[in-house]
Amino acid sequence: MASEFRRGFTALLPVAASVAVYGSVLGVLAAQKGLDWLDMLCMDLAVFAGSAQFVMVEMWDGPLPVLEMAAAVLVINLRYLLIGASLAPLFQGQPLWRKLGVIHLVADENWAVTMAETRRGRGSVAFLLGGGVCMIGIWTLGTVAGVLGGSLIAHPEAYALDFAFTAVFTALTVGLWRGRRDRLPWLAAAVLAVLAERWLPGKWYIIIGGLGGALAAMLQPESPREADHASVR
Amino acid sequence: MHPSAELPAALAIGLAALATYGLRAGGLLLAERLPKTGRLRRGMDALPGALLLSLVVPSIANAGPWGVLAAGITALVAWRSRNMLVAMLLGMAVVLVQRQLGL
Known part of the structure; x- marks a missing residue:
């Protein structure tokens, strides 16, 4: 169990670097919208979904459009319904509390890596959780660092940081080719x-x-x- | 920190969190009733790749010819080497060089 957790955590480390970069871009944009590091931290831990958080930050203006934001997040994250469903075989026989706990820490990245691992017959819930802890940790560090250093980077797009997202998911998709x-x-x-x-x-x-x-x-x-x-x- | 400014922020984050968690947990719990073999199962097995591809292809298309080239290099390196970080950095490097040189 503990070794599976560690294996999952380590398996996500190569992805973690790009997630940190991607997160720091979000942090930089969030700082320009007036979010402080605590807002960012709460959003990271509670929502924990990259592209949805980008849209939330984009909509973060004036009197917050709370309902529109929730609707947008629901639409963007609809894929998690499918992602959750695809993980059902992995969770088979697990107690409900573990399902309800671990499922919160499922992001695109650790899901993709776990699915690839499961295809090779080596996937497990502990592996998924290890990857999830790695992701939420690095995501939190990256975004908060981005908020704190936000004013220092004036034009993140000049450094191709906005392309990080596309590059991450391109590499992940290739790994799922059957x-x-x-x-x-x-x-x-x-x-x-x-x-x-x-x-x-x-x-x-x-x-x-x-x-x-x-x-x-x-x-x-x-x-x-x-x-x-x-x-x- | 003014409470008046913090309340909508907490509400926005709370609702977004509720929606996201509901989808994650709902998908997992509802899936238990789906079949384990046959056509439906074949569709479910194909979902991960199809979904991730659908997420990334339009963003590549919108990144212009250089974005397509960069993503192509990323895909090729990821496929040959299985090293995702190197693949991603090479793709970003292409976009970086293009923008720095103003191509």
Whole structure:
């Protein structure tokens, strides 16, 4: 258990550096919106969702649009419904309190790494939790450091810091490639996501692309290799 | 710190936290009733990759030709080396050089 936790924590360290950079960008932007380090810390610990926090900070003006913010966060984080569902096999047989506790510490990064690990037969709840603790720790450090040093960096985009997000998720996505059987689902997901992002408001494209890809996987015939895999189980 | 200014902030963070936690826990708990094999399961298994791809492809497309090049290098390095940090830094370096040189 403890070694699994440590393994999960360490597995996220390479990602942690980029998360810290990404977090510090959020902190810098938050400082310009008048958030102090305590606001940032509370948001990190309570919400713990990168892109949603970026949108919250963006909307952080004048009398706070509290309801609009909550709605935006709900839409952007809809993917966590799917992410939570995808983790159900990993949590099978675990007590409810552990499910309700650990699930809060699931971010895109430690989820992706844990899914890749599970695919190799080495995933566990303790591994997921270790990665989550690593992520929330580094996320908190990065964002708070960003708030405190916020006024020192005038133009973060000049240093390509805004591209950190895209780079992180590009690298993570590559790690989830499962071979030939992913061709059609991934093509469907990419096309749908691009179209939906262009024509629909908000972050619906993430949900539409994800569901479209899953639907494509359901419609294509079962691959022989996958059938072998199922019979082994 | 004025209480009048802190209350909306606490409310905004609280509601956002409630929404996010509800989705995380809801997904996990509701999924227990879903099948373990068959088509639906195949769809669920394909979700992680499809979802992450959908998150990243539009942001690459919006980053312009240099962003596409940078993401391509990131993807290639991540695929060949499995080193995500190096992959990410190389991608950022491309964008950095492009912007510093004003290309």
